Amino acid sequence: MFSLSADQRRWLFERAEHGAPREVCGVLGGYWSGNDATVTTLISVSNTAAEPRIRYELEPQAQLRAIESIEEQRELIGFYHSHPCGPAEPSETDKRLATWPDVVYVIVSLEPTQTVTAWDWDGHEFSKRNVSII
Amino acid sequence: MDVTVDVVGEDTHELTVDAETTYADLVRETGWSPQEVTVLVDGTPVPEDQRVTVDHVTILRLIKGGSQRA
Numbered sequence: 001m002f003s004l005s006a007d008q009r010r011w012l013f014e015r016a017e018h019g020a021p022r023e024v025c026g027v028l029g030g031y032w033s034g035n036d037a038t039v040t041t042l043i044s045v046s047n048t049a050a051e052p053r054i055r056y057e058l059e060p061q062a063q064l065r066a067i068e069s070i071e072e073q074r075e076l077i078g079f080y081h082s083h084p085c086g087p088a089e090p091s092e093t094d095k096r097l098a099t100w101p102d103v104v105y106v107i108v109s110l111e112p113t114q115t116v117t118a119w120d121w122d123g124h125e126f127s128k129r130n131v132s133i134i
Numbered sequence: 135m136d137v138t139v140d141v142v143g144e145d146t147h148e149l150t151v152d153a154e155t156t157y158a159d160l161v162r163e164t165g166w167s168p169q170e171v172t173v174l175v176d177g178t179p180v181p182e183d184q185r186v187t188v189d190h191v192t193i194l195r196l197i198k199g200g201s202q203r204a
Binding site: 023025049051054055056057058060061063064065067076079081083084085086087090091093094095096097098099100103 | 142166171177192194198200201
Protein backbone atom coordinates (compact mmCIF):
# COMPACT_ATOMS: atom_id res chain seq x y z
CA MET A 1 0.00 0.00 0.00
CA PHE A 2 1.06 3.57 -0.73
CA SER A 3 -0.71 6.15 1.43
CA LEU A 4 -0.92 9.90 1.19
CA SER A 5 -3.39 12.52 2.36
CA ALA A 6 -5.93 14.32 0.21
CA ASP A 7 -3.95 17.53 0.72
CA GLN A 8 -0.77 15.85 -0.48
CA ARG A 9 -2.50 14.50 -3.56
CA ARG A 10 -3.91 17.96 -4.24
CA TRP A 11 -0.39 19.39 -3.88
CA LEU A 12 0.89 16.92 -6.50
CA PHE A 13 -1.89 17.83 -8.94
CA GLU A 14 -1.26 21.54 -8.41
CA ARG A 15 2.45 21.09 -9.02
CA ALA A 16 1.75 19.07 -12.17
CA GLU A 17 -0.77 21.62 -13.48
CA HIS A 18 1.52 24.54 -12.74
CA GLY A 19 4.42 22.87 -14.53
CA ALA A 20 2.45 21.63 -17.53
CA PRO A 21 3.18 21.11 -20.35
CA ARG A 22 6.54 20.27 -18.75
CA GLU A 23 6.95 17.27 -16.52
CA VAL A 24 7.58 18.05 -12.85
CA CYS A 25 9.37 15.85 -10.33
CA GLY A 26 10.49 15.49 -6.75
CA VAL A 27 11.25 13.37 -3.74
CA LEU A 28 8.88 11.74 -1.26
CA GLY A 29 9.64 11.00 2.38
CA GLY A 30 7.71 9.35 5.15
CA TYR A 31 7.82 6.02 6.88
CA TRP A 32 7.68 2.37 6.01
CA SER A 33 5.66 -0.18 7.91
CA GLY A 34 6.75 -3.46 6.44
CA ASN A 35 6.10 -3.04 2.74
CA ASP A 36 3.53 -0.25 3.27
CA ALA A 37 4.65 3.31 2.63
CA THR A 38 3.07 6.45 4.10
CA VAL A 39 4.04 9.88 2.82
CA THR A 40 4.74 12.72 5.23
CA THR A 41 7.04 14.91 3.15
CA LEU A 42 7.00 16.02 -0.48
CA ILE A 43 9.91 18.00 -1.91
CA SER A 44 9.79 19.46 -5.39
CA VAL A 45 13.03 19.21 -7.38
CA SER A 46 13.87 20.96 -10.64
CA ASN A 47 13.54 18.98 -13.84
CA THR A 48 16.85 19.32 -15.69
CA ALA A 49 15.96 17.12 -18.68
CA ALA A 50 16.81 18.56 -22.08
CA GLU A 51 13.22 17.95 -23.24
CA PRO A 52 11.10 18.57 -20.13
CA ARG A 53 7.81 18.24 -22.00
CA ILE A 54 8.43 14.53 -22.48
CA ARG A 55 11.30 13.73 -20.13
CA TYR A 56 12.25 14.35 -16.52
CA GLU A 57 15.51 14.22 -14.60
CA LEU A 58 15.83 15.35 -11.00
CA GLU A 59 18.56 17.97 -10.61
CA PRO A 60 21.23 15.89 -8.81
CA GLN A 61 22.37 18.31 -6.11
CA ALA A 62 18.80 19.17 -5.18
CA GLN A 63 17.90 15.48 -5.25
CA LEU A 64 20.72 14.73 -2.81
CA ARG A 65 19.77 17.63 -0.52
CA ALA A 66 16.16 16.49 -0.50
CA ILE A 67 17.10 12.92 0.38
CA GLU A 68 19.45 14.06 3.14
CA SER A 69 16.78 16.41 4.51
CA ILE A 70 14.19 13.65 4.56
CA GLU A 71 16.53 11.13 6.17
CA GLU A 72 17.24 13.46 9.10
CA GLN A 73 13.85 12.56 10.56
CA ARG A 74 12.07 10.20 8.19
CA GLU A 75 12.77 7.67 5.49
CA LEU A 76 13.05 7.93 1.76
CA ILE A 77 9.82 6.65 0.22
CA GLY A 78 10.49 7.38 -3.42
CA PHE A 79 10.15 9.84 -6.24
CA TYR A 80 7.31 11.44 -8.17
CA HIS A 81 7.04 12.81 -11.66
CA SER A 82 4.16 13.98 -13.81
CA HIS A 83 2.76 12.89 -17.14
CA PRO A 84 0.86 16.03 -18.24
CA CYS A 85 -0.76 14.18 -21.13
CA GLY A 86 -0.91 10.78 -19.49
CA PRO A 87 -0.73 7.87 -19.22
CA ALA A 88 -0.95 7.10 -15.52
CA GLU A 89 1.52 4.25 -15.84
CA PRO A 90 5.27 3.97 -16.42
CA SER A 91 6.31 4.50 -20.01
CA GLU A 92 8.94 2.49 -21.86
CA THR A 93 11.29 5.39 -21.14
CA ASP A 94 10.53 5.16 -17.42
CA LYS A 95 11.33 1.45 -17.52
CA ARG A 96 14.52 1.90 -19.48
CA LEU A 97 15.91 4.60 -17.20
CA ALA A 98 14.81 3.43 -13.73
CA THR A 99 17.73 2.94 -11.33
CA TRP A 100 16.35 2.70 -7.76
CA PRO A 101 14.78 -0.56 -6.67
CA ASP A 102 13.09 -0.64 -3.27
CA VAL A 103 11.52 2.82 -3.54
CA VAL A 104 8.13 3.88 -4.82
CA TYR A 105 7.83 5.62 -8.19
CA VAL A 106 4.76 7.86 -8.21
CA ILE A 107 3.21 9.12 -11.42
CA VAL A 108 0.94 12.15 -11.42
CA SER A 109 -1.14 12.07 -14.55
CA LEU A 110 -3.37 14.93 -15.69
CA GLU A 111 -5.01 13.24 -18.68
CA PRO A 112 -7.52 11.88 -19.36
CA THR A 113 -8.30 12.38 -15.66
CA GLN A 114 -6.20 13.50 -12.74
CA THR A 115 -4.69 10.35 -11.28
CA VAL A 116 -1.93 9.42 -8.87
CA THR A 117 -0.47 5.95 -9.26
CA ALA A 118 2.35 4.25 -7.38
CA TRP A 119 4.78 1.64 -8.66
CA ASP A 120 7.53 -0.62 -7.40
CA TRP A 121 10.65 -1.14 -9.51
CA ASP A 122 12.36 -4.50 -9.03
CA GLY A 123 15.21 -3.81 -11.40
CA HIS A 124 13.35 -5.24 -14.40
CA GLU A 125 9.66 -4.39 -14.24
CA PHE A 126 7.27 -1.99 -12.57
CA SER A 127 4.42 -3.42 -10.51
CA LYS A 128 1.49 -1.38 -9.34
CA ARG A 129 0.80 -0.54 -5.72
CA ASN A 130 -2.58 0.24 -4.28
CA VAL A 131 -2.96 3.92 -3.42
CA SER A 132 -4.81 4.89 -0.26
CA ILE A 133 -5.95 8.45 0.48
CA ILE A 134 -5.80 8.91 4.25
CA MET B 135 45.16 5.77 -2.69
CA ASP B 136 42.19 4.47 -0.73
CA VAL B 137 38.82 6.01 -1.56
CA THR B 138 35.51 5.69 0.28
CA VAL B 139 32.64 5.64 -2.19
CA ASP B 140 29.11 6.18 -0.82
CA VAL B 141 26.38 5.10 -3.18
CA VAL B 142 23.35 6.99 -1.89
CA GLY B 143 20.67 4.56 -0.79
CA GLU B 144 23.02 1.61 -1.22
CA ASP B 145 26.36 0.41 0.09
CA THR B 146 29.60 2.12 0.90
CA HIS B 147 32.60 0.81 -1.01
CA GLU B 148 36.23 1.03 0.00
CA LEU B 149 38.33 1.06 -3.15
CA THR B 150 42.01 1.44 -3.91
CA VAL B 151 42.85 3.58 -6.92
CA ASP B 152 45.98 4.62 -8.77
CA ALA B 153 46.95 7.97 -10.22
CA GLU B 154 45.19 7.25 -13.51
CA THR B 155 41.83 6.23 -12.07
CA THR B 156 38.94 8.43 -13.13
CA TYR B 157 35.59 8.98 -11.44
CA ALA B 158 34.00 6.99 -14.25
CA ASP B 159 36.29 4.09 -13.32
CA LEU B 160 35.10 4.35 -9.71
CA VAL B 161 31.49 4.25 -10.87
CA ARG B 162 32.10 1.08 -12.87
CA GLU B 163 33.81 -0.51 -9.86
CA THR B 164 30.60 -0.08 -7.89
CA GLY B 165 28.61 -1.80 -10.62
CA TRP B 166 26.95 1.24 -12.15
CA SER B 167 27.27 2.85 -15.54
CA PRO B 168 28.44 6.50 -15.66
CA GLN B 169 25.28 7.30 -17.64
CA GLU B 170 23.12 6.17 -14.72
CA VAL B 171 24.70 8.23 -11.98
CA THR B 172 26.33 11.50 -11.09
CA VAL B 173 29.50 11.71 -9.00
CA LEU B 174 29.75 14.36 -6.28
CA VAL B 175 32.65 15.55 -4.18
CA ASP B 176 31.58 17.63 -1.18
CA GLY B 177 28.12 17.91 -2.72
CA THR B 178 29.34 19.22 -6.07
CA PRO B 179 29.21 17.19 -9.31
CA VAL B 180 32.58 16.40 -10.82
CA PRO B 181 33.43 15.49 -14.42
CA GLU B 182 33.55 11.74 -14.72
CA ASP B 183 36.61 11.77 -16.93
CA GLN B 184 38.54 13.60 -14.23
CA ARG B 185 41.15 11.68 -12.26
CA VAL B 186 40.29 10.88 -8.64
CA THR B 187 42.10 13.18 -6.22
CA VAL B 188 40.00 12.87 -3.06
CA ASP B 189 39.45 10.09 -0.54
CA HIS B 190 35.66 10.40 -0.27
CA VAL B 191 33.19 10.37 -3.12
CA THR B 192 29.40 10.24 -3.33
CA ILE B 193 27.64 8.47 -6.17
CA LEU B 194 24.02 9.43 -6.75
CA ARG B 195 21.81 7.37 -9.01
CA LEU B 196 19.99 9.66 -11.39
CA ILE B 197 16.22 9.68 -11.28
CA LYS B 198 14.95 10.18 -14.79
CA GLY B 199 12.45 8.99 -17.30
CA GLY B 200 9.55 10.45 -19.17
CA SER B 201 6.17 9.95 -20.66
CA GLN B 202 7.39 9.42 -24.22
CA ARG B 203 10.44 8.43 -26.21
CA ALA B 204 12.53 11.43 -27.21
